[in-house]
Amino acid sequence: MNQPARNLRLAIALGVTSLAVYLTFVLLRVLESGT
Amino acid sequence: MADHGHGPPHGIMRWLTTTNHKDIGTMYLVFSLVMFLLGGVMALGIRTELFQPGLQLVDPAFYNQLTTMHALVMVFGAVMPATVGLANWMIPLQIGAADMALPRMNLFSFWLLAFAFLLLLSTFLVPGGAPAAGWTLYPPLVLQSGQAFPMAIFAIHLMGASSIMGAINVIVTVVNMRAPGMTLLKMPLFSWSWLITAYLLIAVMPVFAGGVTMLLTDYYFHTSFFNAAGGGDPVLFQHVFWFFGHPEVYIMILPAFGIVSEIIPTFSRKPIFGYEAMVYAIASIAFLSFIVWAHHMFTVGMPLAGQLFFTLSTMLIAIPTGVKIFNWTATMWRGSISFEPPMLFALAFLFLFTIGGFSGLMLAIVPADFQYHDTYFVVAHFHYVLVPGAVFGIMAAVYYWLPKWTGHMYDMALAKWHFWLTAIFVNVLFFPQHFLGLAGMPRRIPDYAVQFTDWNMISSIGAFGFGLSQLLFVWLIVKCARGGERATAGVWDYQHGLEWTVPSPAPYHTFEKAPELK
Numbered sequence: 267m268n269q270p271a272r273n274l275r276l277a278i279a280l281g282v283t284s285l286a287v288y289l290t291f292v293l294l295r296v297l298e299s300g301t
Numbered sequence: 302m303a304d305h306g307h308g309p310p311h312g313i314m315r316w317l318t319t320t321n322h323k324d325i326g327t328m329y330l331v332f333s334l335v336m337f338l339l340g341g342v343m344a345l346g347i348r349t350e351l352f353q354p355g356l357q358l359v360d361p362a363f364y365n366q367l368t369t370m371h372a373l374v375m376v377f378g379a380v381m382p383a384t385v386g387l388a389n390w391m392i393p394l395q396i397g398a399a400d401m402a403l404p405r406m407n408l409f410s411f412w413l414l415a416f417a418f419l420l421l422l423s424t425f426l427v428p429g430g431a432p433a434a435g436w437t438l439y440p441p442l443v444l445q446s447g448q449a450f451p452m453a454i455f456a457i458h459l460m461g462a463s464s465i466m467g468a469i470n471v472i473v474t475v476v477n478m479r480a481p482g483m484t485l486l487k488m489p490l491f492s493w494s495w496l497i498t499a500y501l502l503i504a505v506m507p508v509f510a511g512g513v514t515m516l517l518t519d520y521y522f523h524t525s526f527f528n529a530a531g532g533g534d535p536v537l538f539q540h541v542f543w544f545f546g547h548p549e550v551y552i553m554i555l556p557a558f559g560i561v562s563e564i565i566p567t568f569s570r571k572p573i574f575g576y577e578a579m580v581y582a583i584a585s586i587a588f589l590s591f592i593v594w595a596h597h598m599f600t601v602g603m604p605l606a607g608q609l610f611f612t613l614s615t616m617l618i619a620i621p622t623g624v625k626i627f628n629w630t631a632t633m634w635r636g637s638i639s640f641e642p643p644m645l646f647a648l649a650f651l652f653l654f655t656i657g658g659f660s661g662l663m664l665a666i667v668p669a670d671f672q673y674h675d676t677y678f679v680v681a682h683f684h685y686v687l688v689p690g691a692v693f694g695i696m697a698a699v700y701y702w703l704p705k706w707t708g709h710m711y712d713m714a715l716a717k718w719h720f721w722l723t724a725i726f727v728n729v730l731f732f733p734q735h736f737l738g739l740a741g742m743p744r745r746i747p748d749y750a751v752q753f754t755d756w757n758m759i760s761s762i763g764a765f766g767f768g769l770s771q772l773l774f775v776w777l778i779v780k781c782a783r784g785g786e787r788a789t790a791g792v793w794d795y796q797h798g799l800e801w802t803v804p805s806p807a808p809y810h811t812f813e814k815a816p817e818l819k
Contacts, residue, residue: 273402273473280469284507291511291541295526 308809320404322389323807327706328411329386330699334775336378336418337692341768343371348730348764350747351757364747365433366425372436373453376553377460378418380687383695384556385410385467388495391702392471394800394807395489397480397816402473410466417459424449435745437542438513440527440535444520451520454513461506468502471495480799482818486577489798493580494559497587501548501555504591509545512538536601543594551590553687554654555583557694558625561647563798564701565629568644569636570795575628582621582628589618599670608667615665622658626651641793642716646697649689649724657685660735675745678738684731689724696723696774703778704792708806709785715777722770729763 267275309315309324316328346367350358359367389407393400401407424431429447432438443450475496479488488496515526516538525531527538566573573579595603595611603611629651638644660682664670673679704710733756738744742753749757788805803811 269477273477276473276476277403277406277469280472280503281465284465284469284503287504288507288511288514291508292514295515295537 318408320400320408321809322393322401322404322407323706323809325401325404325407325411326386326389326391329382329389332411332415332418333379333383333386333695334778336374336382338771338775339422340371340374340379341771343367343374345764345768347371348761351749352761353758354749354751354754356748359747361747362433363430365435365745366431368745369432369435370421370425373421373432374418375687376436376549377457380553380691380695381464382414384495384498384553384691385464387491387556387560387695387698387702388467388471390706391800392474392492392495393478394705394803394811395492395798396475396478396483397799397812397818398474398478399810399813401470402478403470406466407470410463410470413459413463413466417456417463420452420459421456424452427452437546438516438538439542440516440519440538443516444527451517454517457513458510461510464502465506468499468506471499472503475499480812480815480818486580487818489559490562490573490576490579490583491556491559494555494562494583497583498552498555501552501587501590505545505548505552508541509549512541512545515541536598539598539601540594543597544591546597547594548587548590550683550686551587553691554694555587557650557654557691557697558583560694560698560701561629561650562625564643564647564697565632566797567701567793567795568641568647569633569638571632571636572797573628574631574634575624578624579628582624585621586618589614589621593618596665596670599667600674612665612667616662619658619662626655639794641700642713642720643697643701645717645720645724646693646700649720650693650697653685653689653693653724653727657682657687657690660685673738675743676738677734677742677744680744681731681734681738684734688731689727693723699778702800703781704788705800705805705807707782707785708788708804709781710788710792711777711781711785715773715780719770719773719777722773723767726763726766726770730760730767731763733757733760733763 309319309321316324319325319328346359347364350356350364389401392398421431427448429449432443432446432449432453434443434446438453446453475488475492479485485493515524518524519526519528519533523531525533527533527535529535562573562579593611593615595607596615599608599611640648660678664673664679664682700711700716737753737756737760740753742749742757790804791801792805793801799812799816800807802816
C-alpha cells in the first residue's frame, strides 16, 4: 500500500473514532433516559 | 509529474488555495495573533469596568458577553490555533517530512476555523448580543440566551470539527511520514507533545460537541437532557463539559511543554536531561487529565468517595509535572546558559507556570475549594496557567523559530524590552487577583464591594501595561518579516533537530527527498 493510501486509511480510522466518541456520549444518554 | 521546484504563487490566491504546511502554519499564527489582540481588547474592557467599584463603562449584560467571548476567543481563537500553527510549521521540519499528511484537509481545517470565528464574533451584532453564560455554557443559564445561541453552538461545532481534522493530520503525519531512522524515541519533544495533544483532541472534542448538541436539542426540540423538570439533570452537563474541559487545559499547555523542552537545551548548550522521562511524563499528564474532571465541580455536592478520588487524582498530576520541572532544571545544571529572548520566556514559563500549578493544588483540596470556588482566586489560577504558561510558551516558540520562518534575525533589544514588560505586567495583572479571591471577591461580576478596590486598580493597571506591551511584539514580528540581519541555517549556537539543517528562511518545499539521519 502506498503512502497516501496508508495516510487516508489512518485518517479515516481516527475520524470514525471521533465520531464514535461523539455518538457514544449523545446516544448513551438518549438510550439511558428512554427519550 | 508536477514540478515541485517552484516558489509560492503570488497574490491572494496563494493564501486562499495553498496546501503548503508553512503557508497554512503562517495563516494559523497570524489568525491567532489577531484573535489574541481582539480577546485582549475584550479583557481591557473587563478590566476598565473593574478599575473602580460601581458601573462605569458597560452594562452588566454586555459585561457578561465580554467575559464569555474573551474566554472563547482566547481559548479557541488564540491559544489553540497558535499551537496548531506551530505544529504545521515545525512538525514536518522536525520529523523530515515534505508536508503534512493530508494537505487539503489541512487548508479546510483552517478556513473552517476562520468561518467559525466570523460566525461567533458576529453574535455581537444580533439582538440580545453575544453569548453571555460563560465559556462553560452551563444550563439552565445558557438556555436563556437569545439569537446568539444557535450561532454559538454551530460555531463551536465547526471549531471542534476543525480541531479534530487538525489533530488527525498531526497523528497521521507523525505516525506515517517520519524520515527513515526517525524512530519515535528520537523525535523532538515538540513533535512528541503535539502527538499526545492530538490524541487528547480526538478523545475530547467530540464529547464537547455531544454536550452542546444536547443543549441544542433541549433548546429547540424540548428534550430534557439537562432539564430537571423533564427528568434531566443540569449537573450532567457539568460532567460532560469538564470531561472535555480539563483535557482542554492540557491541549493548550502540552505543546508549550514541548516548546520549552526544545528551547532550554539550546540555550543551556546541553541535550535535554531525561528525554524518555519527559515523553512518559507528557503521556502520564495526558492520561491523568481524563480522570480529574470533577475537581471543577466539587461544590455541586458529590459523595465523599468522589471528592476523595478527584482530589487525589488531581494531586497525582503534580508527579509527572514535577518530573518535567526537575528535568528542565537539570538540563540547565552546569550548562553554558545564555539569555536570548526564547530562553527568557522559557525561564519565566518555568517560574510562573509553577505558581499556577501550586494554586491548582490548593484548589484540588475539597474544603479549601469550597472557599475558593467561583472567586477571583480561580481566575488568578487559570490565568497563571494559561498566560505565563501557554501564551509565554507560544511567545518563546515565536522568538525561537521566527528567524527560521522569515530568514531574518529580529531586534534583540526590542524583544528583551517586550519580555521584561510582559513578565512584570503579567504579575501586576494576575497576582493581586489571588488576594481578591482569598478575600472573597466573586468572579464574573461587573461591580464589587469597596474593600476590593485597591487590588482591582492595580490589576487593571497591570492589564493595560500587559496589553500595550504586546504592541511591541506585533511591531517586532512585522519588522522581522520585512527585513533585518540575515539568519543562518543554524540560527543559534547550539542546535539540535532537522529544522536547523534547512536554510533560513525555510524553502517553500523541504525534505522532498527524505533526509539522512545519523
